[in-house]
Amino acid sequence: MRLVLIAAGAFLLLSIRQEPGPPPGAQQTSATTSAPADTGAASPLPRSAPTRLLIPSIGVDAPVTGMGLNADGTAGEPPLSKPYLVSWYADGAAPGEIGVAAFYGHVDSQASGPAVFYRVAQLRPGALVQVPREDGWTATFRVYTVKRFPKSDFPTDHVYGDTDQPEIRLITCGGSFDRTAGSYRDNIVAFGALVQNPA
Template sequence: MALSPRAARSASGRHGFPWRAAGLVLVVLITLTGAGLITFAATAPDPVGPPQPDPAAAPQSLLSPLVDEPTAPEPTPSEANAASGTTHGEAHSARGRLEADPGSTATRPSPAPKVAGMPRSQPTRIRIPRIGVDAPTLPLGLDRNQQIAVPPLDQPKTAGWYKLGPSPGEVGTAVVVGHVDSRATGRAVFFRLGSLKPGDTIEVPRQDGKKARFVVNGVARYPKKKLPLSLVYGHTGKAQLRVITCGGDYDKAAKSYKDNIVVFATLAP
């Protein structure tokens, strides 16, 4: 199912949230699995090959917030009492006092700070210090085939922001794409994207003069025909970023890589 640019905007809401429109998600899937996104006829494999992500760095589920740290299992009452020297009766009384006094903060953990999204603003660059990326960005819409347009082949060092979705820093899932390599110039802007690790940072300067700083939560590689759409593009209620390029083995017949590398990142406090 293909949507016109006008239909895509209408389905996505005021700021263009395409992930809420199933039709546009199909357009994205077709783009990723076809020749429209980062795979292109002029692509040539690097003799060494682009770095591939560590399987341990892949996010496991969209249901557990990507930005949250795992918490230790809560001890049983007997374990807690043994560690503190408190009897079961004392623990029961203490628990009753705590429940009766909701204003007490002595034993209540502080909630994790919530990160509010930023106003909408077009990104101008993307910087990823760990892999030496400092590249300009340009807005991308849909091409004449109703697929996501790509950075021009003669600009392999330029990244593209999908302008029908959220802007980086805005609440929602912003998407930035880029080539992995080029027959004409060799390594392209996101050649080393697969070597990122959780905890690395991504900075996106914007036209409003502000910078959206993201922390990498995970890096994964997926076959283009089996891209988990809900995980990659799902709206989590947070300001998140996905950076996508090609990866995996190179298919000489198709002149493209078989997989996509996806970086998951969340706006930092």
């Protein structure tokens, strides 16, 4: 299933309205990346909405809310007043379904300092992402790469395009801060593939 998320020139995005401190960095690239063949991908799961997102290696344990698109065609993200909430693109794949399940979180805010996805850029291949679902099952994904892309040249098809297995994307802001625009110039994207069916 392909996510039709983003109108031309209107990429996600989790911008901070006032200047925060710099977030951790990630490798900048525009190269195509696909899940390696040895991820040990599990069989797809039936559709069920996520309820939480857990990333033990970076200390994330956060509630998830489903959201659609904003009026400008960008993906809905949590309000800055809820810096520890994660949003899921509810019109796309659910975690464990074939396709890309996309999750969004703030990197930081003026009020909170570091937010829920502050350390996403520090994820390394092999890190596990656990997504408890409404049906009581937990879908587990293994991160296979983390990349940084300029918002001005965001590779929409690469990040959200068709895939023949269940995958996950964790998306936040990064790079340098544009004081004029009041937002970061880049997006950090963690790519992962389903590796374990729920018990």
